[in-house]
Amino acid sequence: xxxxxxxxxxxxxxxxxxxxxxMVDAKEFSYEFQWLYVPVAKLSINFNDATLKxxxxxFSEVGFKLATKGPLKLYRNYSSxxxxxxxxxxxxxxxxxxxxxxxEEKLITYFFYSSPKIKIFIDDTGVSPIEIDSLxxxxxxxxxxxxxxxxxxxxxxxxxxxxxxxxxxKRRFKAKxxxxxKEYLDAYKQKGFEGDTYHxxxxxxxxxxxxxxxxxxxxxxxxxxxxxxxxxxxxxxxLPVKFQxxxxxxxxxxxxxxx
Numbered sequence: 353x354x355x356x357x358x359x360x361x362x363x364x365x366x367x368x369x370x371x372x373x374x375m376v377d378a379k380e381f382s383y384e385f386q387w388l389y390v391p392v393a394k395l396s397i398n399f400n401d402a403t404l405k406x407x408x409x410x411f412s413e414v415g416f417k418l419a420t421k422g423p424l425k426l427y428r429n430y431s432s433x434x435x436x437x438x439x440x441x442x443x444x445x446x447x448x449x450x451x452x453x454x455x456e457e458k459l460i461t462y463f464f465y466s467s468p469k470i471k472i473f474i475d476d477t478g479v480s481p482i483e484i485d486s487l488x489x490x491x492x493x494x495x496x497x498x499x500x501x502x503x504x505x506x507x508x509x510x511x512x513x514x515x516x517x518x519x520x521x522k523r524r525f526k527a528k529x530x531x532x533x534k535e536y537l538d539a540y541k542q543k544g545f546e547g548d549t550y551h552x553x554x555x556x557x558x559x560x561x562x563x564x565x566x567x568x569x570x571x572x573x574x575x576x577x578x579x580x581x582x583x584x585x586x587x588x589x590x591l592p593v594k595f596q597x598x599x600x601x602x603x604x605x606x607x608x609x610x611x
Contacts, residue, residue: 381591385606387599392424395595395606409589411500413437418449429453436496441465445494451476458521462493473521481521492519498527499592502552502582505529507590512552526557537583537594545593545608549583 385393398415419431432449447458459472467489473481493501495518505512511531518525532551556578583594595606 382609383592383595383606384609385595385604387424387604388602391422392604393418393420393606409503409591411436411438411504414496414500416496432456434458434496436494436500443493443497445496454478460494460519460521462497464491466490468492468519470521475522479522482519482523484519485524488524489517489519492517492524494518495520498529498554499582502529502554503584503590503592506550506552506584510550512550515557528555528557529553530555532581535583545585545610547585547587549585549593550590552582552584554580554582 380396380398383395383397384391385395394417396417399409399411400413400415413435415433415435417431417433419425420428428451430449430451432447432451434445434447434449436446437444441464443462443464445458445460445462447456449456454476455474456476457472457474458470460468460470462468467484467486470481470484475481493516498516498518501514501516502512505514512529513531514529516527516529518527530553532553535549535551537545537547537549579597581594581596582592584590585593591608593608596603598604
C-alpha cells in the first residue's frame with residue numbers, strides 16, 4: 353500500500369511539473385470574462401515569450417490584448433493591444449486600440465524617479481492630454497503596470513498592501529492594493545484551475561471629478577464600483593488566475609484559460 357502511494361505521489365509530482373512547464377513556456381496567457389455565464393471579453397498577456405529569470409517571469413517586456421465579445425461588443429465595441437518595455441531607469445507604455453469605432457493611441461515614458469513624458473496621445477474622445485505635474489506625477493506608473501506590481505508584491509511579500517500613483521495621459525488617480533487573504537479555488541467552480549491563491553483587491557482612489565470613469569482605463573466596462581478583485585496562484589509563478597468586479601445586474605468574472 354505504501355509503495356502504491358509512493359508511485360501515485362511520483363506521478364502526481366511529474367504531472368504537476370509538466371503542467372507548470374507548459375504554462376511558463378507558453379507565449380501567451382488567456383483569460384475569458386463572463387457576465388451571467390455569457391462571454392463578454394477576452395484578455396491576453398504575453399510575458400516576453402514567458403522566459404524565466406531567477407525562477408520569476410520576466411517583466412522587462414510584456415504585451416497585452418483586450419477586447420469585448422458577444423453581447424457586450426454590441427453595446428461597447430472595444431479592442432486594444434499594447435506593451436510595456438522597461439529598463440533600469442524608465443518604462444515605455446504603448447497602447448493602440450478602438451473604442452466604439454474611435455481610434456486611440458498612447459506612448460508614454462515613465463521614469464522611476466521623475467515625472468513621465470507623453471510622446472503620443474490620441475484619445476478616442478478627442479481630448480488633449482493633461483499637463484504633467486512634476487510633483488503629482490513623480491514616480492507614476494501606467495494602468496496596466498498595477499497588475500504587474502501586484503504580482504511582484506505577492507511574490508515578494510506574500511501579500512499586497514500598497515498605493516500606486518497612476519497617470520495615463522488623460523487623468524491621474526491612485527490605486528490602492530489590499531490583501532484579502534489566502535483562498536483555495538476549486539477546479540469545478542473555476543473550470544480548469546485548482547489550488548491555493550492570494551486574493552488581492554485593487555481600489556481606484558481619486559479626488560478628481562473624472563475619477564468616476566477611471567476604471568475604464570483598466571477594463572472597458574463602466575460602473576460605479578471602482579474595485580477589482582484578483583486571485584494570484586503561487587503554483588503558477590503568481591500569475592493572476594481570476595478577476596472579478598461588479599457590473600450592472602451582477603458581476604463580471606475573468607478566469608485563466610488552461611489549454
